[in-house]
Amino acid sequence: MNRKRTKQNMLGALLLATAILPVQSEETATQVTLAKLADITFYQTFTAPATTVSLNESHISAETSGKILTIPVRVGDTVRQGDLLSELDCQEHNYRVTRAEAGLASIDARVTLANRQIKRSKSLIKTSSVSEERLNQQQADLQIALADRSAQYASIAEARLNQSRCRITAPFTGIVRERLAGEGEWINPGQPVIRLSDQLRLEISAQVSIDRIETLQQATQIKLETNQGSYDVVIRQVVPAVEAQGRNREVRLLFTDGRALPGSSGRLVWQSTQPYVPADIPVRRDKQLGLFLADQQTARFHPLPLALEGHPAQVELPADTLVILEGRQALNNGDQFKQAN
Numbered sequence: 001m002n003r004k005r006t007k008q009n010m011l012g013a014l015l016l017a018t019a020i021l022p023v024q025s026e027e028t029a030t031q032v033t034l035a036k037l038a039d040i041t042f043y044q045t046f047t048a049p050a051t052t053v054s055l056n057e058s059h060i061s062a063e064t065s066g067k068i069l070t071i072p073v074r075v076g077d078t079v080r081q082g083d084l085l086s087e088l089d090c091q092e093h094n095y096r097v098t099r100a101e102a103g104l105a106s107i108d109a110r111v112t113l114a115n116r117q118i119k120r121s122k123s124l125i126k127t128s129s130v131s132e133e134r135l136n137q138q139q140a141d142l143q144i145a146l147a148d149r150s151a152q153y154a155s156i157a158e159a160r161l162n163q164s165r166c167r168i169t170a171p172f173t174g175i176v177r178e179r180l181a182g183e184g185e186w187i188n189p190g191q192p193v194i195r196l197s198d199q200l201r202l203e204i205s206a207q208v209s210i211d212r213i214e215t216l217q218q219a220t221q222i223k224l225e226t227n228q229g230s231y232d233v234v235i236r237q238v239v240p241a242v243e244a245q246g247r248n249r250e251v252r253l254l255f256t257d258g259r260a261l262p263g264s265s266g267r268l269v270w271q272s273t274q275p276y277v278p279a280d281i282p283v284r285r286d287k288q289l290g291l292f293l294a295d296q297q298t299a300r301f302h303p304l305p306l307a308l309e310g311h312p313a314q315v316e317l318p319a320d321t322l323v324i325l326e327g328r329q330a331l332n333n334g335d336q337f338k339q340a341n
Contacts, residue, residue, distance in 0.1 A: 032327035038319035041275035050206035056198035090166030114142035219270035226266030
């Protein structure tokens with residue numbers, strides 16, 4: 001009888017516990033607030049130091065020796081391609097051109113004479129008044145004179161080339177940055193006279209952190225911000241090397257609308273194409289940062305592999321995904337929750 005009563009008491013207690021279990025689970029479920037992902041995300045703005053560099057920062061040198069007669073440009077002047085930068089005393093080269101041209105006239109006279117002699121000898125050889133050997137000699141003299149004339153043409157071209165080198169001109173449109181010689185000074189070939197910066201062919205050199213390169217390449221708009229203004233730019237090349245000290249990669253960019261002055265420093269500015277959540281929203285579970293998402297009444301932990309502590313985290317989820325905000329710190333993956341009123 002006692003055993004029967006004991007079994008009935010145990011069965012009753014079990015039924016009572018089963019009946020009150022849902023009530024207890026509902027009472028102990030964590031209260032949370034929810035938000036759509038689109039309402040808490042933003043598009044992060046990134047920056048990197050950048051400098052405008054000239055593709056040609058050239059020391060314009062003399063190609064012949066001589067005394068400088070004039071340097072008509074000053075520091076800061078803008079010159080166009082072909083403009084005179086400096087002029088040397090060219091009297092010696094002028095003399096050489098004159099001598100070479102006179103030498104050509106002498107050779108031309110020899111060629112004319114040789115042609116006449118050959119013509120006469122050919123008319124006389126029929127009457128045996130001139131030997132064939134003499135005719136051959138005259139033809140050889142003509143060939144020698146023709147060869148001398150070809151060499152003289154080369155000498156004239158060389159003399160005129162050296163004559164033209166007395167005028168040092170700008171190889172490109174640019175800005176005079178420095179005068180490296182003075183008027184009256186004797187210079188030798190290879191000695192620089194003017195330092196010239198290319199004003200038209202410019203690029204931007206930016207040092208970008210290796211973990212931001214992908215966001216830069218995906219950006220739809222990139223700007224260079226300087227104290228002169230803001231300029232639209234596009235990527236020309238991401239240099240395939242990593243700076244050992246700063247763990248950066250150099251990026252070369254081109255201006256698309258206007259251009260800054262050579263040497264200008266500023267910041268490269270671009271915006272992410274992927275949404276980010278603020279740095280304080282991800283939580284850490286099992287050594288991973290992630291978000292708690294609402295799956296019916298169950299919290300599901302969604303890891304963010306690229307997230308860093310204290311930094312906004314990139315997310316690739318639908319915009320209408322429900323994210324648990326308040327109460328997330330008390331949750332674990334699979335916990336039940338109820339939404340706060």
